[in-house]
Structure formats: C-alpha cells, structure tokens
Amino acid sequence: MSREWAFQGLQCTECRTVYPNREIFQKCLKCGGLLDTIINPEILKEISKDDLDHTQSMWRYKVFLPVDEKDKIVTAGEGNTPLRKLNSFQGNVWVKDETKNPTGTFKDRGASLAVTVLSALGVKRLVLSSEGNAGCSFGLYSHIADLGCQVFLPHQSNPAKVELSRKLGATVTLVGGTIADAGRRAEALAKREGSYNASTFVTPYRHDGKGTMALEICEQLAWRVPDYVVYPVGGGVGLVGMWKMFSTLEKIGWVNKRPRFIAVQPDGCAPVVKAYNSKRDDVDEWKDPKTIAFGLRIPKPLAGKWILRCLRESDGIALLVTDEEIRKSMGQALKNEGLLLEPSSAATIAALHHLYGEKMIDRSAEVILIATGSGLKTLEQF
Numbered sequence: 222m223s224r225e226w227a228f229q230g231l232q233c234t235e236c237r238t239v240y241p242n243r244e245i246f247q248k249c250l251k252c253g254g255l256l257d258t259i260i261n262p263e264i265l266k267e268i269s270k271d272d273l274d275h276t277q278s279m280w281r282y283k284v285f286l287p288v289d290e291k292d293k294i295v296t297a298g299e300g301n302t303p304l305r306k307l308n309s310f311q312g313n314v315w316v317k318d319e320t321k322n323p324t325g326t327f328k329d330r331g332a333s334l335a336v337t338v339l340s341a342l343g344v345k346r347l348v349l350s351s352e353g354n355a356g357c358s359f360g361l362y363s364h365i366a367d368l369g370c371q372v373f374l375p376h377q378s379n380p381a382k383v384e385l386s387r388k389l390g391a392t393v394t395l396v397g398g399t400i401a402d403a404g405r406r407a408e409a410l411a412k413r414e415g416s417y418n419a420s421t422f423v424t425p426y427r428h429d430g431k432g433t434m435a436l437e438i439c440e441q442l443a444w445r446v447p448d449y450v451v452y453p454v455g456g457g458v459g460l461v462g463m464w465k466m467f468s469t470l471e472k473i474g475w476v477n478k479r480p481r482f483i484a485v486q487p488d489g490c491a492p493v494v495k496a497y498n499s500k501r502d503d504v505d506e507w508k509d510p511k512t513i514a515f516g517l518r519i520p521k522p523l524a525g526k527w528i529l530r531c532l533r534e535s536d537g538i539a540l541l542v543t544d545e546e547i548r549k550s551m552g553q554a555l556k557n558e559g560l561l562l563e564p565s566s567a568a569t570i571a572a573l574h575h576l577y578g579e580k581m582i583d584r585s586a587e588v589i590l591i592a593t594g595s596g597l598k599t600l601e602q603f
C-alpha cells in the first residue's frame with residue numbers, strides 16, 4: 222500500500238501534548254497523563270472495506286492500529302472470534318465469544334498489539350502487573366517475539382492463570398494485597414532495570430488491540446451497529462478501545478451511529494459505577510475490594526476519567542451485580558448456552574437480568590455481551 226499510514230503519533234489525554242510515533246513511550250513526559258494513539262480518520266477515509274487484510278485474525282484491521290506498515294506482526298491468530306445469538310434469553314442478545322482466543326481471553330488482542338509495537342521499537346524486556354489473564358497473554362506473545370517477561374500477580378490469582386503464565390515462559394511473582402500492590406512492584410522493577418512497563422494504561426499500546434472487537438462486531442453484523450454493548454469494567458481497556466473504534470468508524474462513514482455502553486461491576490468493587498452514577502468525572506479508590514470477579518477487582522483504574530468520559534459520550538448505563546448473581550449466571554451460561562465463562566465475564570449475563578427485569582432496555586434492542594474470558598482457568602470458582 223502506498224498511501225499514508227493512519228497512525229500518526231501519541232497524544233496526552235490530559236495536557237494534549239503530541240509525541241512522535243516511532244519512539245518508545247509510557248505516560249506523558251510533561252504531566253504523567255495517559256497517552257492515546259492518534260489514528261487519523263481522514264486517512265482511513267481513503268480506504269474501503271475491500272482493502273481490509275484477508276488474515277483470519279484481528280490483524281485484518283491492521284490499518285486501524287498503531288503499527289508501522291513494515292512492522293513484523295506478533296500473532297497467534299487472536300481475534301476473529303464468533304458472534305452468536307443467545308437463545309436462552311427472550312430478547313435480541315448476541316455474545317462476542319472472546320473465550321476462543323489463544324489463551325482464552327480478550328487480553329490476547331492487547332498483548333498481540335503491544336508486543337508487536339514494542340518489539341519493533343527494540344524493547345527486549347517487559348514487566349507488568351496483572352490479575353492473571355494479561356500475564357498469560359503477555360507470556361505467550363513475549364515468548365513468540367523472544368522478549369523477557371516478568372509478571373507480578375496478586376497472591377489470590379486463580380492457580381491456572383499463574384501456572385499458564387509460567388508455562389508460557391513468564392517469570393511470575395505473587396504479591397500480597399491487590400493489583401495496585403502488584404502494580405507498584407512492576408513500576409519499581411521497570412525503573413530499576415530499565416525494562417518496559419506494559420501494565421494497563423502505563424503503556425499506550427494495548428487498548429486499540431481490544432478496540433478491534435468493535436470492528437469485528439460491526440462487520441459480523443454486516444456493518445450494522447448494535448444498540449448496546451455490555452462490558453465488565455476492570456481497568457477499562459476494552460471499553461475505551463471499543464468506544465474509540467466505534468467513533469472512528471462513524472467518523473469515516475462506515476457506520477451511522479455508535480452504541481450505548483453498559484458498564485458492569487461487582488458491588489464489592491465498583492469504583493466506576495459509583496463515580497458514574499454520582500456524576501463525578503474521576504473515580505475514587507474503592508476501599509477493601511472483595512469479589513469473585515478477580516478481573517474486575519481494580520480499586521482505582523488509572524484511566525478512571527477516560528472511562529467516565531467514554532461512558533458519558535455514549536449515554537451509557539453503569540450497573541452493579543452481586544457475586545451471587547455472577548455465580549448463578551456462570552451456571553446458566555454453561556448449561557443453557559455452552560458458554561464456559563469466568564466470573565468477570567459472567568457479570569455481563571448477570572447484568573442482562575437487571576436490564577430486562579428492571580426494564581432499563583427494551584427486549585427488541587440489539588444487545589452485545591462481551592464474553593471476555595474462559596472459565597477453564599477458574600474452574601475452582603464454579
């Protein structure tokens with residue numbers, strides 16, 4: 222392709238400083254704000270749907286991603302996951318089945334993108350904090366790209382996540398406390414040894430990977446946009462990434478609207494739901510987080526303001542579910558639909574009961590649940 226490439230740099234989400242695209246960045250050097258990638262819609266307007274890559278993975282949408290045309294893609298066939306109708310609900314509900322990704326979760330999308338960008342920029346060693354799934358994903362892609370990978374996990378992480386991260390070649394350290402404590406360890410080590418911190422939003426190269434779910438959903442619906450997307454919010458990577466991608470698609474005229482987002486959190490750790498429903502523009506730290514949905518046990522997401530902004534722009538809804546409802550939904554999804562979900566993921570099914578039961582949405586509305594992760598790594602929680 223000889224046309225100009227859409228990825229044109231990075232921009233601070235706070236002070237708006239712009240950075241060039243072929244250097245290694247973490248957060249804003251001026252104010253410490255989170256960086257977003259600049260994907261220029263004017264350039265994307267020049268391409269047509271027929272120009273999309275024929276690869277059967279998320280890399281079909283490479284032109285929408287913050288990579289250079291010549292970068293060597295680090296891939297294991299992530300993305301291109303099924304979108305299927307759920308029959309056990311009276312309604313128009315589809316599930317985006319992210320459990321079909323290489324390590325069983327949507328985290329593979331962000332890791333495939335981040336490792337592609339970082340290895341092309343010459344990074345040799347990654348450090349990150351994770352509740353477990355991102356550890357597996359970065360373990361896999363770091364192995365493929367021959368990068369070192371050190372993961373800090375909270376000690377309560379599901380044993381299969383710890384084990385799989387190790388089997389994939391990551392060095393895993395279990396840390397007392399929550400993911401926030403694991404995050405401090407990752408930051409300290411990155412500083413000490415000069416390695417790259419690939420933790421959620423400490424790197425600007427993950428959310429666009431999860432954004433490819435929005436592209437796939439639209440294409441799978443023959444470029445129709447659903448009315449609602451139900452998303453279990455932890456660090457908010459997928460919500461921010463998908464909202465950005467739906468917005469880009471609307472700007473370039475491939476679709477004619479954007480969906481409303483429904484953010485779901487467990488009532489034992491719900492900093493985003495609390496802030497959104499009290500009309501705040503930043504999140505407070507959740508004290509003493511307790512939930513079986515470990516992926517959502519994020520007491521203070523770094524991207525709090527950004528998540529809230531996306532939710533507001535989408536005229537979104539923020540909902541609480543209980544652990545009990547999550548547990549019930551896991552059984553239901555498995556037995557009625559053959560969907561083996563981990564608790565964080567089953568939170569969307571629990572939310573659907575509220576959405577219909579309390580008549581927050583109409584049964585004719587088209588709803589997509591993001592089934593973020595497989596229950597195979599969390600069998601002990603069934």
Ligand SMILES: Cc1ncc(COP(=O)(O)O)c(C=O)c1O
Pocket residue numbers: 326352354355421453454455456457458459460515516517563565566593594595
């Ligand atoms: C299964 C699962 N669902 C949802 C989430 C939350 O994802 P995000 O950080 O994109 O909000 C996580 C994060 O760890 C997860 O593992």
Ligand SMILES: [Zn+2]
Pocket residue numbers: 233234235236237238249250251252253254
């Ligand atoms: Zn800044």
